[in-house]
Amino acid sequence: MKVSAVRQALLLIALAFVPAIGEAIYFRDRVSWQSPDRSSEMVNLDQAQSWGANAIWVDARPDNEFEQGHVPGAIPLNEDRWNELLPTLLAQWSLEKKIVVYCSSQSCNASREVARRLRDEAGLKEVFVLRGGWEEWLKNRR
Amino acid sequence: MNTNFSRFIGVLTLVALAQSARAELKWEQTSVDLRPAFNDKQAIAHFKYENVGNTPVHFKSVHASCGCTTAQTQNEQVAPGQKGEITATFNIGGRTGTQVKTVTVQTDDPDSARSTTVLTLKAVITPLLEIQPALVYWQNGEEPKPKIITAKANKDAAIKKLNVASSTPDFTAKVEPGSAPNEFRISVQPHDTTKAVYATLTIKPDSPANPGNTFAVAARVMPPAPTSGTAITPSTKASVSTARHDLATPAPPPAESPSQ
Numbered sequence: 530m531k532v533s534a535v536r537q538a539l540l541l542i543a544l545a546f547v548p549a550i551g552e553a554i555y556f557r558d559r560v561s562w563q564s565p566d567r568s569s570e571m572v573n574l575d576q577a578q579s580w581g582a583n584a585i586w587v588d589a590r591p592d593n594e595f596e597q598g599h600v601p602g603a604i605p606l607n608e609d610r611w612n613e614l615l616p617t618l619l620a621q622w623s624l625e626k627k628i629v630v631y632c633s634s635q636s637c638n639a640s641r642e643v644a645r646r647l648r649d650e651a652g653l654k655e656v657f658v659l660r661g662g663w664e665e666w667l668k669n670r671r
Numbered sequence: 672m673n674t675n676f677s678r679f680i681g682v683l684t685l686v687a688l689a690q691s692a693r694a695e696l697k698w699e700q701t702s703v704d705l706r707p708a709f710n711d712k713q714a715i716a717h718f719k720y721e722n723v724g725n726t727p728v729h730f731k732s733v734h735a736s737c738g739c740t741t742a743q744t745q746n747e748q749v750a751p752g753q754k755g756e757i758t759a760t761f762n763i764g765g766r767t768g769t770q771v772k773t774v775t776v777q778t779d780d781p782d783s784a785r786s787t788t789v790l791t792l793k794a795v796i797t798p799l800l801e802i803q804p805a806l807v808y809w810q811n812g813e814e815p816k817p818k819i820i821t822a823k824a825n826k827d828a829a830i831k832k833l834n835v836a837s838s839t840p841d842f843t844a845k846v847e848p849g850s851a852p853n854e855f856r857i858s859v860q861p862h863d864t865t866k867a868v869y870a871t872l873t874i875k876p877d878s879p880a881n882p883g884n885t886f887a888v889a890a891r892v893m894p895p896a897p898t899s900g901t902a903i904t905p906s907t908k909a910s911v912s913t914a915r916h917d918l919a920t921p922a923p924p925p926a927e928s929p930s931q
Contacts, residue, residue: 591739607764608766612887650804
């Protein structure tokens, strides 16, 4: 009786593995098992400011928001005019510099997208997204 | 007894009236998938609705998830039985890949479950050219071997040739056919890697369907890295600062501004 129950349990476990393995293979390249906000890619304002001249600040917000106010020295790079704006950043980048990308707030997605493209398309390393974005900068300034 | 019965009837009547006087916006679809052509500037989604209730519905707000998307209603108020649509216009700009934008619609429907609707626009954007990487660079003093930039052309664009021009004479760029159809290899080589230089390479696809479309990538020779433990003499200090000055004033992008 006991042997039969164990056998049935093992059989059920084996059967459960079949769709699990299939799903793991099928979705391996399709689902990101990591959070989109990987902590290693995010940076706090204090830390970003401590980098001083070794940081390049990149403003991922639309042009009109950039014109209303931005981090001093920040380079505008939004996806509306990606091809036009990217060369300006690449001209100022150097190996020892870290890039800090921000958009309007914690909830906006533009900075994450710009940071991803800088890594994937331009091959830049040390690209970070500012936690809290422009809102955090303003709060800290007051 | 009679009083209680009258009250019961009254409550029943009120409930029946409240249920019959309802406003309900029924959406034909709340999600639209779009595949804009490579030369489209915008992707437009139409979200159709109908007021299937028997009282008017008012739009309180229509809010897009990003500045790149605008949403417009045809009317502020939708009469019972009236049909209409909300048009969401997504400005593609320099975006590529799968883009998901939402439009949040709020109405005065007293039922909170129905008063907020999220409309989703999903657009898969295949650019005219997919360029990888957007930057090639050489360390100062590195052997000036050519580095390759790959450009994959959209198969619908019928691009036969790419023209590549460097903004400075410090780099040479040659275009060769790639390993796959519609693919090009741009071989970039600096003439000298002892001096920090920067150039914008303007890529112009030769296609009658896309006149004026250009793309820009960058080529650089990096300044010499300051070595730790080496005393900075006035002469080395001068060379470092000169190199940085070169980079701080890069050649301006070509007058013909790239657009997609």
